[in-house]
Amino acid sequence: MARTEKGATQDTVRRHNLGTLLGHLHRHGPTSRARLTRILGLNRATIGYLVDDLAARGLVTETPETEQAPRGRPSKVVAVRGDLHQALAVHVGVDAVELALVGLGGAILARRRSAFSRPGDRSVEHIVRAISRLAAKVLAEATGALVGVGVAVPGTVSPDGAIVTFAPNLRWRQVPLARLLQQELGVGAAVRVGNDANLGAVAEHSRGVGIQVNDLVYLHAEVGVGAGIITGGRMLEGAGGYAGEVGHMQLNPGGLSCHCGSRGCWETEVGEDALVRRVGLPPGGRSKVDLVLRRARDGDRVCREAVEETARWLSVGLVNMLAALDPEMVILGGVFEQILDICPETLANRVAQTSRYFHPDGVALVRPTFGRSSVLLGAAELGLRTVLEDPASVSPMTELRPLNLDQAPVHPRCPTGPRRRIESPGNPPVSELNPRTDRLAVALKESVVRIS
Numbered sequence: 418m419a420r421t422e423k424g425a426t427q428d429t430v431r432r433h434n435l436g437t438l439l440g441h442l443h444r445h446g447p448t449s450r451a452r453l454t455r456i457l458g459l460n461r462a463t464i465g466y467l468v469d470d471l472a473a474r475g476l477v478t479e480t481p482e483t484e485q486a487p488r489g490r491p492s493k494v495v496a497v498r499g500d501l502h503q504a505l506a507v508h509v510g511v512d513a514v515e516l517a518l519v520g521l522g523g524a525i526l527a528r529r530r531s532a533f534s535r536p537g538d539r540s541v542e543h544i545v546r547a548i549s550r551l552a553a554k555v556l557a558e559a560t561g562a563l564v565g566v567g568v569a570v571p572g573t574v575s576p577d578g579a580i581v582t583f584a585p586n587l588r589w590r591q592v593p594l595a596r597l598l599q600q601e602l603g604v605g606a607a608v609r610v611g612n613d614a615n616l617g618a619v620a621e622h623s624r625g626v627g628i629q630v631n632d633l634v635y636l637h638a639e640v641g642v643g644a645g646i647i648t649g650g651r652m653l654e655g656a657g658g659y660a661g662e663v664g665h666m667q668l669n670p671g672g673l674s675c676h677c678g679s680r681g682c683w684e685t686e687v688g689e690d691a692l693v694r695r696v697g698l699p700p701g702g703r704s705k706v707d708l709v710l711r712r713a714r715d716g717d718r719v720c721r722e723a724v725e726e727t728a729r730w731l732s733v734g735l736v737n738m739l740a741a742l743d744p745e746m747v748i749l750g751g752v753f754e755q756i757l758d759i760c761p762e763t764l765a766n767r768v769a770q771t772s773r774y775f776h777p778d779g780v781a782l783v784r785p786t787f788g789r790s791s792v793l794l795g796a797a798e799l800g801l802r803t804v805l806e807d808p809a810s811v812s813p814m815t816e817l818r819p820l821n822l823d824q825a826p827v828h829p830r831c832p833t834g835p836r837r838r839i840e841s842p843g844n845p846p847v848s849e850l851n852p853r854t855d856r857l858a859v860a861l862k863e864s865v866v867r868i869s
């Protein structure tokens with residue numbers, strides 16, 4: 418049911434509805450005007466007005482193809498434009514930093530990765546410089562204006578997205594990363610920082626396997642382990658922003674010491690270092706992890722047992738999380754996706770055995786739609802936030818430079834280059850109404866504001 422706010426001004430209502438419409442197209446892909454009319458609960462004239470407004474700002478386009486509406490009238494199909502407004506997405510890992518240029522709609526237009534080779538490479542100064550170097554290369558391939566920068570880090574972040582409060586595996590405390598990057602990159606666009614697992618959850622919840630699933634856990638594992646927890650449709654932050662630091666649940670009090678200062682944390686048993694340690698290799702480096710996983714798939718007994726033992730410890734923590742959170746779905750990201758691939762029975766059986774009492778129907782353990790790109794795409798959501806929340810913050814095209822994409826730059830930091838093949842994570846196909854999209858329709862109608 419649409420709600421009415423008598424006090425809302427027309428401009429406030431227009432901006433809100435522009436954001437609702439653009440957000441739908443960004444998350445769900447091309448949609449006909451007729452379908453937008455149905456699922457947003459607005460009349461055709463209002464939808465036309467909103468679409469024209471977004472098109473004037475270069476945020477959407479309408480394809481010449483038409484779709485037959487129920488009463489026989491043809492309807493244009495509306496889609497976001499990913500070529501004019503883009504975000505820089507950054508994923509800071511423990512062994513590498515990765516950047517991508519991501520357009521509206523989630524298309525990855527360019528990406529670069531730089532692996533760390535020495536422990537000193539994890540210093541704040543080195544990582545900020547590495548991001549700057551990669552950003553220069555990625556932005557050289559941009560075709561539009563930079564609207565924001567989103568950064569994912571393996572640690573806790575202040576609620577305003579400005580400061581990394583604690584990242585144990587990087588040895589960072591109270592790092593004002595947003596300000597440092599703003600200065601180093603020299604961009605006017607907002608820089609926002611978020612926790613890596615939280616951003617993976619955002620990507621999968623908004624555009625991936627967890628779309629419309631309101632109670633889910635996205636578990637991300639590299640050297641460290643974290644969880645993005647969405648409960649009742651909202652991200653669980655906790656009083657101090659530490660919710661989801663599940664890698665530091667103490668599961669083996671007699672186990673190894675952890676970077677956080679404790680002992681026997683979950684990530685000392687299931688993180689990448691634990692996996693390579695089980696085959697007798699010193700920890701460090703993605704290549705060793707990939708080697709162990711590849712040999713396990715090929716049937717190497719020692720590597721297979723290392724993955725199985727890691728899966729058993731993974732199930733121990735999983736069961737505890739299921740008991741505490743009662744999610745509908747658990748998405749296993751990072752190295753956990755590989756462990757699920759290699760030994761699904763070990764995980765499923767042990768979780769089912771020990772959670773039967775409170776989960777008689779079981780729980781879905783699933784791979785992330787975006788694989789290793791989930792966190793990066795979640796960072797892109799952070800970078801695109803300003804435009805998605807308030808499309809009217811983008812000036813109409815008449816105030817922008819000419820849009821000849823093969824020649825003229827449209828932003829001083831984003832010189833126009835030749836058009837590139839777009840690596841699209843793929844939007845879910847837009848289907849006709851069904852129970853799942855009915856829920857979506859209700860949610861969208863509730864988010865639309867009308868003036869009485």
Ligand SMILES: [Zn+2]
Nearest residue numbers: 665675677682
């Ligand atoms: Zn710990």
